[in-house]
Structures are given as C-alpha cells and as structure tokens.
Amino acid sequence: MSKRKRDISRRQFLEGTGAVLAAATAAPALKMKLPAANPPAADDVSSGVPTSAIRIVVNGTEHRLDVEDRWTLAELLRDHLGLTGTKIGCDRGECGACTVLLDGKPVYSCSNLAVWADGREVQTVEGLAHGDQLDPLQQAFVEHDGPQCGFCTSGQLMSAKGLLTHNPHPTAHEVQAAMTGNICRCSNYNRYVEAVLAATATKSGAASKGNPGRPTASAKPDSEISTTKSRRIPAASITGAGGAR
C-alpha cells in the first residue's frame, strides 16, 4: 500500500470516527428533547398494565389479590406483602439470594412471575420459625456461624429447607449440590454445609440434647443473636423479621 493511500485511509478513518462521536454525543440530547416535545400523560404510566387476580398461600396464609402481570414473585413478596427477608441480589437468576420454596421446591423468586404462583404455596424465610422456636436449620446456621454479612442467608436457608424436605439425611456432597445455586460473597460455604448436616442430626435427635459449650440461640425478637464465638449476628438474617430491605 502507498504512503498516500495510507494517509487517505487514516484521514477517512478519523473523519468517520469524528462523525460517529458527534452522532453519539448528539443522540442523548435528541433523546432528552423528545419527552419535552411529546410528554406522556401522567395516567399512562400505570394505566393499561395487564393485571390478574391470583390466589396464593404464603407461609400458610391465603392471599387473594390483583397483581400486575409483570411483577416478579420477589416483588410481590417484598413490595406488596412486606416479606423483606427474601433478598434481591442480582435480580437475574444468578445469585440465589431471592430463593423461596414454591410448592416445596426452591425457586429464584426474581425469575418467576407472581402470576405463575397462582393457586400455589410459597414459603419464605419468615415462615421457618414457629413463634419463638427457630427451625432446626436456623438454629444450626447460628451455631455454625453461617451468616457473615447475612445477605445470602435467607436464600441459603430456603435451598437447604427444600433439600431436607425431600431428603432428610443428605450427604455432604448432596448438600453442596443442592446449595450450588446460592452464591455467598463472604465465601462461608463450608460453614453453611456444616450447618445443614448438623441440622439433620438435630432432626434425628442426635443433637437435640444440645452441644456442651455451644450456647443455643433464641428466636426472641432481639435484633441480634449470640453465636458460638460471642459474635453477634443480625437476627433478621436468620428469621427475616424486621430486616433491612
């Protein structure tokens, strides 16, 4: 290729690039002008959104309500039923923080529409404890220091609950496999697996008499729960009650 030809090509390239940059910077300005020229009517924002009447049982309580067809199950639970123990991490089916049980099976509530839960039963972390009595899984999570920051904990609990419902005596490998869809940014995976295995022992009675040297936790409405190492964890990460959104 001759020098002149290379120069022309470079100039043409720069001119072309400049045109693209100009278009890119002008586009937002154009976009910003459009709403001003043709602003949407205020009522249009929510009107016309399809809704459906559904019946859903959440933690044993029946709800009959109208839901927008675009709501996810996580939105319904958190924003409309006030069950903020279910957390939203990625909001796209990758992290497992939003896991709940749908007819006993763990699902990502961020990736299921609320209308799909019509006529079905949902269990969230708020439905695990019985009054002041923690579920054995919750108890084991506390005693084995499962929660660190606690953000993934409700999802971990629900995946483990789904496993134990169908397989009360899983192996460590089965526990790992069942919870593989729950990411823990604090990387406390081993403690979570230990806790689930301990909960199965508790259920069979082997550990129901308590472990000397391990203080037991309580589901009393304290904001914090003592753990084995005098560390205090937010009770909301275990029970879902009164947790931050």
Ligand code: FES
């Ligand atoms: S928030 Fe649902 S999978 Fe991450």
Ligand code: FES
């Ligand atoms: S305990 Fe922090 S993300 Fe799992």
